[in-house]
Amino acid sequence: MPESPDRLALDLQRSLNELRQERERSRRLLAELEQQSHELERLRSSVSRESNSRLLAEEALDETRDRLQLAVEAAGLALWDWQLDAPTVFLSARWGELVGDVAMDAQWDLDQLQERIHPDDVPRLRPGVRALLGGVQQREVFQHRVRRHDQWVWVETHAMVAEQDRRGHPLRLMGTVADISERKRAELETAHARELAEQASRAKSAFLANMSHEVRTPLNALMGLTRMLAESPLNEEQRNWLALMDSSAQALLTLLNDILDLSRIEAGKLSIEQVPFDLRQAVDEAVGPYAQQARSKPLALSVQIDPATPAWVRGDPGRLRQVLGNLLSNALKFTPRHGRVRVEVRPAEDGASDLLQFVVQDSGIGIGRKQQATIFDAFTQADPSTARRYGGSGLGLAICARLARLMGGSITLESDLGQGSTFSLSLPLPATAAGSVAPASAPAPLAGLDRTAQRHAGRVVLLAEDNPVNELVMRQMLIRLGFTVRVARGGAQAVAQWEQGGLDLILMDVQMPGMSGLEATRTIRATEARRRLVRVPILAVTAGAMAGDRQA
Numbered sequence: 001m002p003e004s005p006d007r008l009a010l011d012l013q014r015s016l017n018e019l020r021q022e023r024e025r026s027r028r029l030l031a032e033l034e035q036q037s038h039e040l041e042r043l044r045s046s047v048s049r050e051s052n053s054r055l056l057a058e059e060a061l062d063e064t065r066d067r068l069q070l071a072v073e074a075a076g077l078a079l080w081d082w083q084l085d086a087p088t089v090f091l092s093a094r095w096g097e098l099v100g101d102v103a104m105d106a107q108w109d110l111d112q113l114q115e116r117i118h119p120d121d122v123p124r125l126r127p128g129v130r131a132l133l134g135g136v137q138q139r140e141v142f143q144h145r146v147r148r149h150d151q152w153v154w155v156e157t158h159a160m161v162a163e164q165d166r167r168g169h170p171l172r173l174m175g176t177v178a179d180i181s182e183r184k185r186a187e188l189e190t191a192h193a194r195e196l197a198e199q200a201s202r203a204k205s206a207f208l209a210n211m212s213h214e215v216r217t218p219l220n221a222l223m224g225l226t227r228m229l230a231e232s233p234l235n236e237e238q239r240n241w242l243a244l245m246d247s248s249a250q251a252l253l254t255l256l257n258d259i260l261d262l263s264r265i266e267a268g269k270l271s272i273e274q275v276p277f278d279l280r281q282a283v284d285e286a287v288g289p290y291a292q293q294a295r296s297k298p299l300a301l302s303v304q305i306d307p308a309t310p311a312w313v314r315g316d317p318g319r320l321r322q323v324l325g326n327l328l329s330n331a332l333k334f335t336p337r338h339g340r341v342r343v344e345v346r347p348a349e350d351g352a353s354d355l356l357q358f359v360v361q362d363s364g365i366g367i368g369r370k371q372q373a374t375i376f377d378a379f380t381q382a383d384p385s386t387a388r389r390y391g392g393s394g395l396g397l398a399i400c401a402r403l404a405r406l407m408g409g410s411i412t413l414e415s416d417l418g419q420g421s422t423f424s425l426s427l428p429l430p431a432t433a434a435g436s437v438a439p440a441s442a443p444a445p446l447a448g449l450d451r452t453a454q455r456h457a458g459r460v461v462l463l464a465e466d467n468p469v470n471e472l473v474m475r476q477m478l479i480r481l482g483f484t485v486r487v488a489r490g491g492a493q494a495v496a497q498w499e500q501g502g503l504d505l506i507l508m509d510v511q512m513p514g515m516s517g518l519e520a521t522r523t524i525r526a527t528e529a530r531r532r533l534v535r536v537p538i539l540a541v542t543a544g545a546m547a548g549d550r551q552a
Contacts, residue, residue: 506539
C-alpha cells in the first residue's frame with residue numbers, strides 16, 4: 001500500500017539532512033585539501049629555496065675552490081693531506097714537479113717521503129713533528145732539504161691539525177710545501193755579503209788604527225822637537241819658521257783627528273758620555289784657545305751666557321767643546337780683519353725643555369743659499385775656491401752635524417753672501433747638581449806631568465819607547481822637568497829594568513816589537529801581586545786614537 005504523506009515527508013527530510021551533512025563533509029574535505037595544498041606549495045617553495053641555496057653554496061664553494069687552486073698553483077705550493085692512521089700521504093701534482101717525479105696528484109708512501117729528507121735535517125725536525133702528533137701544537141713550520149735526483153732542494157713545509165678526536169688527539173694533518181731554494185740562496189749571498197762587509201769594516205778599523213799610530217808617531221815627534229827648539233836661542237826669522245812648522249803640524253793633526261772621528265761616527269763606534277759638567281767652564285775651555293788668534297787677526301771675539309742657563313748640566317763636555325771649537329775655527333777663518341765673532345749660550349725659547357742653544361755668529365763672507373744645502377756634507381766647502389784661499393778639508397761641519405745628532409740635538413745655519421753666518425747648535429743638556437756624579441775616569445794626559453814633576457824633581461822615570469825620535473823628545477822633556485830618566489827599548493827590557501828597582505814612574509809605550517807595552521804592564525802587575533810589592537805607577541803612552549787603544 002502506498003506510503004503515507006507523513007512517512008514520505010520524514011524520508012525526504014532525512015535525505016535532506018544527510019545531503020546537508022555530506023555537503024558539510026565535502027566542504028571540510030575541500031578546506032583540508034586546500035590547506036594541505038597550501039602546505040605542499042609552501043614545502044615545495046621551501047625545498048626549491050633550499051635547493052637553490054644549496055646550488056648557490058655549491059657554486060660558491062666551487063668558485064672558492066677554484067680560487068684556492070689558482071692561488072696554490074700561482075704560489076707554486078704543493079698540497080698534502082695525511083690521515084694519521086694511513087701509511088700514505090696525499091700530495092698534489094706540484095710535489096711531483098718539486099722532487100723531479102711524475103707531476104700528478106697521488107698517494108705517496110710515508111716511508112719513501114721520510115727517505116727523501118736530508119739526514120742532517122731529521123734531528124732538527126723531530127721536536128716539531130712530535131709536538132703536532134702529541135696535540136701540543138696546532139701549527140708548525142719546517143725548513144729542510146729534500147732530494148731531487150742527485151741534488152738537495154730547500155723546502156718550507158707548513159703543517160696544521162685539520163681534525164682531532166674528542167680528547168683533542170690529532171686524526172688528520174694538512175698543509176703545504178713550497179720550494180724556497182732561491183730564498184735560501186739569497187740568504188746565503190746576503191750572509192756572505194755581510195761577512196765581506198764586516199771583514200772590510202775590520203780591515204778599515206785596523207787600517208785607521210795603524211794610520212793613527214804611524215802618522216801620530218812622527219807627527220808628535222815633529223811637534224815636540226819644534227817646541228823644544230822654540231825654547232832655544234833663536235832669531236826672529238827662525239822663530240817664525242818654527243811657528244809655521246808648529247801650525248802646519250797642528251793642521252795635520254786636526255785633519256787626522258777629523259778623519260778618525262768621521263770614520264768612527266760612520267761605523268757607529270763613537271760613544272757619547274753622559275756626565276755632569278760645569279757648562280761655563282766647558283764654554284770657556286772651548287773659546288779660550290781662539291782668543292789669541294782673534295787678537296792677532298785682529299777681530300772682536302765675545303761670549304755671552306744667559307743668566308737663566310743652568311750652571312751644571314749632564315752631557316758630553318768633550319764633544320761639546322769639539323763642536324764649538326770647530327764652529328769658532330770656521331768663524332775666525334772666514335771673518336776678515338776688524339770683524340766680529342760672537343758666542344751666545346741660552347735656554348731654548350720654549351723654556352720648558354732641557355734644550356740649550358749655542359749660537360756662533362760672525363760677520364764673515366757668508367754662505368750662499370745654494371751651498372747651504374750641502375755645507376754639512378763631508379769633504380764639502382761652500383765654493384771650490386774656498387779651500388784654495390782658506391784651506392781646510394771640509395770635514396769640520398760634517399763632524400759637527402753628526403756629533404749634534406749623536407748627542408740628541410741638531411745644528412742649523414742662517415747665512416747670506418757677504419752678510420756673515422749664524423750657526424745654532426741645540427742640545428738636550430738637563431740641569432744637574434754641581435759635581436753630583438764624578439765624571440768617568442780617563443787615562444792621565446802627559447801634559448799633567450808638568451805639575452807632578454815639579455813636585456817630585458829628581459825622581460827616577462823609566463821610559464819604555466822603541467821609536468828613537470820619540471824617545472829623544474820625551475827623554476829631553478823629562479830631563480828638563482828634573483827627572484832622572486832610564487830608557488828601555490822594548491817590553492822585555494822594561495820588565496828587566498823594573499826588576500832592578502828604584503823606579504818612581506814608568507812611561508810605557510803601548511805598541512812595541514816583541515813584548516808589547518800592555519804585555520809588559522800585565523807581567524809587572526802580576527809579579528807585584530805575587531810578591532806583594534808596592535805598585536809602581538805606569539802611564540800608557542800611545543799614538544793611537546781609536547777607542548780600543550784607550551780601553552786596552
